[in-house]
Amino acid sequence: MTKPIKRRDFMRNSAVAGLTLAGTKSSVLQFPNIMVQSGVKPIVISSANGNKFKNGGDMTAVQKAFTMITQGADVLDAVIAGVNIVELDPLDDSVGYGGLPNADGVVQLDSSCMHGPKKRAGAVAALEGVRTPSLVARAVLESTDHHLLVGKGAQSFARNMGFNIEDDLNTDHSRQLWLEWKRRTDPAHYLDPKARAEVWRREGLKMVEEGLVDREHYYGTINCDGINSKGEICGVTTTSGLAWKIPGRVGDSPILGAGLYVDGAVGAAGSTGRGEANLYNLCSFLIVEEMRRGAHPKDAGMEALKRIKANTIEKRLLNSKGNPNFGINFYILNARGQYAGVTMYPGASFAICNESGPQTLACEALLSGKPND
Numbered sequence: 001m002t003k004p005i006k007r008r009d010f011m012r013n014s015a016v017a018g019l020t021l022a023g024t025k026s027s028v029l030q031f032p033n034i035m036v037q038s039g040v041k042p043i044v045i046s047s048a049n050g051n052k053f054k055n056g057g058d059m060t061a062v063q064k065a066f067t068m069i070t071q072g073a074d075v076l077d078a079v080i081a082g083v084n085i086v087e088l089d090p091l092d093d094s095v096g097y098g099g100l101p102n103a104d105g106v107v108q109l110d111s112s113c114m115h116g117p118k119k120r121a122g123a124v125a126a127l128e129g130v131r132t133p134s135l136v137a138r139a140v141l142e143s144t145d146h147h148l149l150v151g152k153g154a155q156s157f158a159r160n161m162g163f164n165i166e167d168d169l170n171t172d173h174s175r176q177l178w179l180e181w182k183r184r185t186d187p188a189h190y191l192d193p194k195a196r197a198e199v200w201r202r203e204g205l206k207m208v209e210e211g212l213v214d215r216e217h218y219y220g221t222i223n224c225d226g227i228n229s230k231g232e233i234c235g236v237t238t239t240s241g242l243a244w245k246i247p248g249r250v251g252d253s254p255i256l257g258a259g260l261y262v263d264g265a266v267g268a269a270g271s272t273g274r275g276e277a278n279l280y281n282l283c284s285f286l287i288v289e290e291m292r293r294g295a296h297p298k299d300a301g302m303e304a305l306k307r308i309k310a311n312t313i314e315k316r317l318l319n320s321k322g323n324p325n326f327g328i329n330f331y332i333l334n335a336r337g338q339y340a341g342v343t344m345y346p347g348a349s350f351a352i353c354n355e356s357g358p359q360t361l362a363c364e365a366l367l368s369g370k371p372n373d
C-alpha cells in the first residue's frame with residue numbers, strides 16, 4: 001500500500017514545519033514525488049557535515065542520498081553518492097580530498113561500507129591518492145572475498161579497479177594547517193619521544209581551542225546510513241582520520257563493528273569522534289545488538305557512550321571531573337526508520353533527510369559540560 005506525497009504538498013509541509021534547511025542555498029528543493037509504503041518511511045541520517053557541504057552543487061549528502069533512495073536507487077549506492085559530495089569538497093577538511101594529513105603531511109584515508117540486504121561489507125584503510133575511499137571500499141565489497149584492504153595494497157587494488165591515483169590529496173588549506181602544526185611541534189627537529197607525544201596531542205587540541213581546526217574535524221569523519229521504503233538498510237563511513245596521526249594509524253572508520261555496522265534486519269550505527277575509544281568498545285556492533293534486544297536507537301546509543309565512559313580509565317584521557325576528555329558521536333537508524341544522534345557532550349549535531357527535507361538536529365548528550373572541564 002503506497003501513498004504518493006506530491007512535491008507541492010512536501011513544499012507546503014516543509015514550510016509549515018519551519019525546518020532548518022541548513023546548508024541549502026536554494027529555497028526550492030529538487031525532490032521527486034515520494035512513494036511512502038506503509039511501514040517504513042525512507043530516511044537518511046548522517047553526521048552534521050552531511051547537511052553542510054555541497055561541493056559547488058545543489059545538494060548536501062543527506063539530500064542526495066534521500067533523493068536517490070526515493071527514486072529507487074540501491075540504498076548503498078545512494079549513501080555513497082551522498083558522502084562522495086563531502087569527500088570531494090575541499091572545504092571539508094575531515095574527509096577525502098583536502099582531509100587533514102598525517103604527521104608526515106600525507107593524506108591517508110579510511111572507509112567502510114555495509115549492505116544490509118546483501119550482508120556484504122568492504123573497507124579500506126590508510127589509503128593514499130584516491131579522493132573517494134568510500135568507492136574503493138565498495139569495490140572491495142563487490143569485487144573481492146575480503147573485508148579490508150590497507151595501505152599500498154589498497155592503493156594497488158584501487159589502481160587495478162580503474163581509480164585515478166593522485167600524488168597528493170592536500171589542498172592549500174590542509175597543507176597550511178599541517179605546516180602550522182609542524183612549526184608548533186617540531187621547531188628544532190628534536191624532542192624526546194615522551195614529550196613529543198604529549199606536545200603532538202596538546203598542540204593539536206590547542207589548535208582546536210583557537211578555532212584553527214573545527215572540533216568535529218580533529219577526528220572528523222562522515223557516516224551516512226539510509227533505509228528505503230522496502231526496509232533495506234545500508235551505511236557508509238569515510239574519513240581522513242585523526243589529524244596529524246602517526247603515519248599508518250587506522251581509526252575506527254574502516255573497522256566493521258566500530259565505525260560502522262549494519263544488520264539488515266535490525267538497523268545501522270556509525271560513528272565520528274575519537275576512534276580509539278570506539279575501537280576498544282566496538283560500539284556500532286554494540287548499538288545494533290542493543291537494538292536487536294528491543295532498545296530504541298537513542299537508548300542503544302546511550303549504552304555505548306556509558307560503555308566508553310566506564311572503560312576510559314587512563315588519566316591522560318580524563319578531565320578534572322574524571323570523565324572522558326574527548327568527543328564521540330553515534331548516528332543510529334533502526335529497521336522501522338527510527339533514528340537518533342547521540343554524543344558524549346552537548347554541542348554535536350547530526351543530519352537527517354526525510355520526506356520533510358533535510359534538517360540539522362542536536363545530538364542527545366550523555367554528560368553535561370565540556371570534554372576539557
Ligand code: GLY
Pocket residue numbers: 219220221239240241242250251252253271272273274275276
Ligand atoms: N573516528 C575517526 C577516527 O578516529 O579516525
